[in-house]
Amino acid sequence: MLSIFFKRLLLAIPVLIVVASITFFLVRLAPGGPFDAEKAVSEQVMKNLNEVYNLNAPLSEQYFDYMSGVLVGDFGPSFRFPGRSVTELIMTGLPVTFELAIYSMLIALFIGVLSGVIAALKRNTFLDYIPMSIAMIGICVPTFLLGPLLVLIFGINLELLPVSGWDQLPGDKILPSITLGFAYAAYIARLSRGGMLEILNQDFIRTARAKGLSETRVITKHAMQGGLIPVVSFLGPAVAGLLAGSFVVETIFQIPGLGRFYVEAAFNRDYTMILGTTIFFSFMIVVFNLLSDMLALWLNPRSRDV
Amino acid sequence: MSNSSSLWSDALSRLLKNKAAVAGALILVILITLALLAPWIAPYPYAYQDLDLGASAPSSAHLLGTDVLGRDLFSRILYGARISLLVGFIATTVALIIGVSWGIIAGYFGGKIDSVMMRIVDVLYGLPFIIFIILLMVIFGRNLWLLFLAIGAIEWLTMARIVRAQVLTLKNQEFVLAAQAMGVSNFSMFRRHLLPNILGPIAVYATLTIPQVMLLESFLSFLGLGIQPPMSSWGTLIKDGVESMEEYSWLLIYPGLTFTITLFALNFFGDGLRDALDPKTSD
Numbered sequence: 001m002l003s004i005f006f007k008r009l010l011l012a013i014p015v016l017i018v019v020a021s022i023t024f025f026l027v028r029l030a031p032g033g034p035f036d037a038e039k040a041v042s043e044q045v046m047k048n049l050n051e052v053y054n055l056n057a058p059l060s061e062q063y064f065d066y067m068s069g070v071l072v073g074d075f076g077p078s079f080r081f082p083g084r085s086v087t088e089l090i091m092t093g094l095p096v097t098f099e100l101a102i103y104s105m106l107i108a109l110f111i112g113v114l115s116g117v118i119a120a121l122k123r124n125t126f127l128d129y130i131p132m133s134i135a136m137i138g139i140c141v142p143t144f145l146l147g148p149l150l151v152l153i154f155g156i157n158l159e160l161l162p163v164s165g166w167d168q169l170p171g172d173k174i175l176p177s178i179t180l181g182f183a184y185a186a187y188i189a190r191l192s193r194g195g196m197l198e199i200l201n202q203d204f205i206r207t208a209r210a211k212g213l214s215e216t217r218v219i220t221k222h223a224m225q226g227g228l229i230p231v232v233s234f235l236g237p238a239v240a241g242l243l244a245g246s247f248v249v250e251t252i253f254q255i256p257g258l259g260r261f262y263v264e265a266a267f268n269r270d271y272t273m274i275l276g277t278t279i280f281f282s283f284m285i286v287v288f289n290l291l292s293d294m295l296a297l298w299l300n301p302r303s304r305d306v
Numbered sequence: 307m308s309n310s311s312s313l314w315s316d317a318l319s320r321l322l323k324n325k326a327a328v329a330g331a332l333i334l335v336i337l338i339t340l341a342l343l344a345p346w347i348a349p350y351p352y353a354y355q356d357l358d359l360g361a362s363a364p365s366s367a368h369l370l371g372t373d374v375l376g377r378d379l380f381s382r383i384l385y386g387a388r389i390s391l392l393v394g395f396i397a398t399t400v401a402l403i404i405g406v407s408w409g410i411i412a413g414y415f416g417g418k419i420d421s422v423m424m425r426i427v428d429v430l431y432g433l434p435f436i437i438f439i440i441l442l443m444v445i446f447g448r449n450l451w452l453l454f455l456a457i458g459a460i461e462w463l464t465m466a467r468i469v470r471a472q473v474l475t476l477k478n479q480e481f482v483l484a485a486q487a488m489g490v491s492n493f494s495m496f497r498r499h500l501l502p503n504i505l506g507p508i509a510v511y512a513t514l515t516i517p518q519v520m521l522l523e524s525f526l527s528f529l530g531l532g533i534q535p536p537m538s539s540w541g542t543l544i545k546d547g548v549e550s551m552e553e554y555s556w557l558l559i560y561p562g563l564t565f566t567i568t569l570f571a572l573n574f575f576g577d578g579l580r581d582a583l584d585p586k587t588s589d
Contacts, residue, residue: 140569144528145562148548244436266444278437
């Protein structure tokens with residue numbers, strides 16, 4: 001267990017270095033300097049600007065300066081927001097995005113696991129068909145369509161919930177969280193149904209039933225532990241999806257989170273911001289993949305002693 | 307040969323019994339035909355503006371209404387279908403070419419080559435590709451072909467794994483050994499002996515990749531980082547629809563409906579194909 005963990009951790013480090021390097025050089029490849037869009041400035045000003053942002057140094061020196069900054073969490077200054085560092089911007093947006101992601105994931109896990117387990121237990125009945133059809137809808141309706149539709153129905157027509165914002169009006173967190181969580185609820189429902197069906201056919205479940213355990217205990221204690229392993233393995237990759245989803249959801253609902261900062265940075269060509277957030281996102285994804293793999297391994301008794 | 311033809315005909319009869327898959331296939335055929343014939347059946351050119359008319363609700367002159375610039379929504383959805391489906395097919399083809407060659411080479415040669423190649427796949431799996439595509443679009447401009455290539459280049463990983471697993475089970479079978487004994491070159495081994503035997507899983511996975519690719523394109527277009535005006539894909543139509551949905555809800559609803567129905571059709575057809583070609587793995 002522990003040795004697998006360290007092996008994976010060792011693999012993660014070169015991955016992160018490669019990602020950071022590729023991103024760094026890609027951004028430097030971009031045609032035109034970062035200040036080309038600005039009004040014409042005198043040569044001296046341009047020189048000073050380049051000086052401030054360390055663009056006069058040879059590329060290799062810039063690279064090593066940047067990488068050693070990243071190691072201590074310093075992503076340099078933002079090109080578009082003078083006087084603010086990328087780290088500062090990330091730290092402003094991160095709590096909002098984190099909160100949104102947590103709510104969405106809780107909604108997704110609650111609805112997904114519940115309906116998936118029930119569907120597996122009541123296989124080929126309406127309690128199976130109806131949630132599974134809704135799950136298919138959840139997979140086929142993209143977030144950027146679901147969000148606006150929910151806004152149209154609950155925000156504009158029924159006037160039940162605020163249509164945008166975060167932490168400003170009561171209930172304004174509901175629609176964004178549902179929008180982001182719905183697709184995951186659908187995936188999780190399908191995964192837990194599949195996992196449970198596989199487990200419920202196995203001998204140890206029959207043994208548990210034969211011992212006279214109550215059905216609830218058989219399901220919650222014996223079946224769910226193994227049946228939900230696919231769900232746990234899915235949680236890591238889901239973080240990458242949640243990030244991508246947050247780009248859309250934060251744009252639709254005008255939430256001041258990391259996702260919207262990233263999209264805005266992409267539009268404004270704020271290269272240092274793009275560079276910093278890309279590295280930061282990669283870091284998060286690699287870490288969460290590692291955690292969910294470890295959790296899935298730990299849940300599976302066959303691999304626990306390895 | 308008779309064995310392989312009966313495999314395909316068995317699969318076809320199983321596929322035809324699956325109503326959802328047949329319905330999906332029918333919808334796709336209709337859609338592709340409409341998209342191909344768009345220049346002839348669209349009532350208006352896609353960029354034709356009727357500024358005096360502005361946004362108008364569905365009527366007999368404009369089946370699905372018009373947008374703020376007075377452009378006919380039905381025509382724009384038809385032309386959008388060309389872009390969206392084109393992205394789906396081209397990017398999937400790119401993914402197919404990379405993934406199948408990668409998987410066959412890794413699986414067939416095995417040993418060091420295999421472990422290095424699959425380790426690369428493992429590493430790439432962990433990367434935030436969506437962010438890389440956004441980065442590429444920002445740096446190199448919003449080029450249609452770059453978009454196709456970039457999306458295709460990230461969707462090949464699962465294909466490589468599937469193909470490799472298939473090749474591993476095939477490569478110790480007698481017909482491969484016989485072909486090796488006869489001195490068949492590696493290339494014709496791949497093309498004549500291995501590839502025909504793994505067409506089933508490849509076809510299934512390719513069908514399931516198309517909707518993912520289309521989602522990715524429309525996601526980028528929705529953020530304004532994909533297809534650029536005056537060209538339109540379904541993603542850009544949905545984006546435009548969102549901007550004016552408070553007054554003109556049909557501009558969001560019809561493109562959204564078309565897109566969702568297409569994704570449904572592709573998913574149902576893909577699932578049906580999987581069940582038909584490999585009854586054992588169906589859930």
